[in-house]
Amino acid sequence: MSLLLNTTYAKADALPEFRLKAAFIYNFIAYTEWPNGIGSDINLCVYGENSFGHEISALDGRNVNDHLIKIQNKNHIEDLLDCQVIFIADSVIENLPSILGSLDTRPILTIADSKNAANEGVALNMGIAKNKIIFEANLKAARRAGLTLSARLLRLATKVYQ
């Protein structure tokens, strides 16, 4: 918990960037509503190179909106269908169209930290501006997946694609 609080306040320089990004991911999950019948667990899958290290694993087993977060590392596209949240690492961003294609309208929240990724169909994409972590949202993509992004979240997004 202290970790989360710290991340929300600390500057990107002072804290490891991925620690903050992991916190953001947790917050994204909190402000996202899944359709009924997703089960009690939320599988948070990291696809591609896991740059978070142990920072992301800190989220494992944590509770959000009565769901239990489970961290999974995935390397194959076909494995991604079990996930409720997929962090698409920068290392695999080139494959984005195929990834998104395979996911189709499944209720899966896609998160990335690559440039222009939101515009290309990722629901939430993080970036860095003025030493602060910022994010963009693609409302269209989220709706396609049957997810509802909280207005409170959208209010904080630097850009919302519709």
Add this chain to the structure above:
Amino acid sequence: MTVKPTSYTKQTTLNQRLLRISRLTLGSILTIAAIVLIISSFSLNLFSLVNSNQTKAEAFTENIAASLVFNDANSAQELLDSLASSNDISVAIIFNDKAERFAYYQYQHSVTKELLIPPSKDYTIGLTHIKINQPIYFQQKIHGNFYFAVDLSSLYWQTAWLMIVILVTSLLALLASNLMLQRLNTAVLIPLSKLSQLIQKVSEKNDYTIRAESSHITEIDTLATGFNLMLEQIGERDKNLATQRDQLEIEVAARTTELLAAKDAAEKASHAKSEFLATMSHEIRTPLNGVLGMNELLLNSELNAQQKIWTESVQTSGQHLLSVINDILDFSKIESGHMQLESVDFDLVDLIEDAMAMFAQQAKHKELEMATQFTPPNKPFHLRGDPFRLRQIVINLVSNAIKFTQQGEVIIRTTLQSETDKKANIHLLIEDTGIGIAPEAYKTIFEHFAQADAKTTRKFGGTGLGLTISKHLIELMGGKIRVESTLGKGTKFYIDLQLVKAKRPFVSEPTPDVFDGIRVLVVDDNQTNREIVLHQLENWNMSVFCAPNGEEALYLMNQSVEENKPFQIVILDMHMPGMDGLELARTIQSNPKLTNTRLMMLTSTFVNTEQHIIQESGMIRFVNKPIRQKDLLKVISDLLSISTSSDTPKIKAKITTPKMTGTVLVAEDNIVNQQVARAMLAKLGLQMVLANNGQEAISLVKTNNNFELILMDCQMPIIDGYEATIAIRQLATKQGGKYLPIVALTANAMSDDRQKCLDVGMDDFLSKPFTLAQLEAMLKRWINHPNKNDKNQESQK
């Protein structure tokens, strides 16, 4: 004394009272309601404000939570700035989980520091602000706090408005209630005030026919009915009373008439009695006047011894009859309450000395000593009262004393007991050495027709009315009389009188200085006389010695000459046992050593001492007994001023009547009395013209101016004496000329007759029957009277 304060509080009408009560009630209800309303409204508003703001804060924190977890201060600030729309929030601050300020908003430019401190509880209510502190939750975890302060001024304004509204409403309510109450009161009070006006009207006008109207209000109607019933009863009672009063008035009038009739009858009876008395007095005195007058003339004519004795006894019987008539008249007057006392100034000393002088002859006859003593001596007692009646009392008592005393003395002692500025208490003592009265008779002697015993009456004569009359007169004067007596030794009558002082003072005439230290010898066998004279002389600062007889006197005189202190004056009593006064005087004169002593003889008026005896005796002065204080003073003064050598004895010459001249008009209807008058006047040397009635008298006066005097009988036919006098006096004022004295002759002894005579213009009054001497004295007083001319002048004015 305590009085209920309410009874003195200001009186109000029922209307005012009711209005006040309703105002008080409504006012207090409104006040309580207003207070409750305002307080509850304020607190409700306050709590709803707190609630709504807390709800607002809860909603707000969810938005803030996102900003906080994403560490987006800008969005938080934006959120706070959106609060600007509700201007009652003064300050809003977002704190992070480290209680650091994350975002800040303030409505006004400056806020107090106190306002920046969040409360420790969820909210606090202050005077000016409510502070609300809402924790910011994210995923059931507190991520910070949202604090803001809400300004209460709008709440206050709201409350103020509420108060104004309530106030206005209350005023309107009061006004409305007032109006309504007044209308209501009028409905109740008008009948009440009508009733009270009616009551006033009834009590003012005493009109019990008025009736109160009935009313729709039950209580007032009951009142009116009761009032009407009461009025009816009062009216009926009044009517009854009036009837009774009328009956009573008739009865009283009837009774009054009866009483008046009875009173008239009584007054008439009383008047008739008085009339009867006056008539009887007149009818008895008129013939008695004839009897006595004629008899007196007879006495003075040439009679032989036997005839003289018979005539004298007629005279005595007549006099006695007269005194009996007088007593009966006086007694009747006292009995009927007609006795009226005069109030005039007089000298008691003169009065008593005069009275005593009247008895001098009688006393001499019985060889009784008579003396008067006054304490203090040599001083007039000027008093105010009825001297005529007082003299009557004194004369009565003295005449009784002389009557019942065969030998010894009769003395009147007069004492001024005490005096104030206005009154004097006089004590009179009349004592004799007579037969005395038994103690058991002390009371009865003052009762009617009672003398010491029945035999006495026969022996001494008299009606026995004298003492009764005296007692009544003394009591009328406010005095008292009592008697002390020892049988065979004598009697003492004590009289106490309180009399008003006359204006003239009780001052004695100044004693001449020459009296001082003069040596006087008093020679008298009677001790009382010696003492009285001693008393008087010592009062004049003389040096007085006494001797009971001639021998003693001579011894004292010789001794005093030897001692070279001879007596200047010797006062001798004529009648003494052994050596009498004359003999003693001769002895003194014959002694050359004693010739310088001046002598004074006390003697009876009626002793006709031969001239030569008097000259032989060398007496300088004879003085009549009983001696008067004034005479004693005068004689002693004379004795001291004349020298013995050029002494010519002044002997009281025998009274020789100088013949009077002139014509007297006598108006008298009784023929006998006409003759008496004519005879008496002739004896006095006067001419007489007769008038048979008043009318004749008037016409005689008209035609003849030369009358010296008129003797006017009061009761005459045609015109009586009073009317005739009035007519003659009127005539005199018209004609002028010399003053004509008129003397009334009346057989009425009533003193009011006397006043009546003086009132109509008569000058004096002679009661019938009169003696020759009385007539002479009267005529002398008025014919050639020195004051006659003065009076004449007065009448001309």
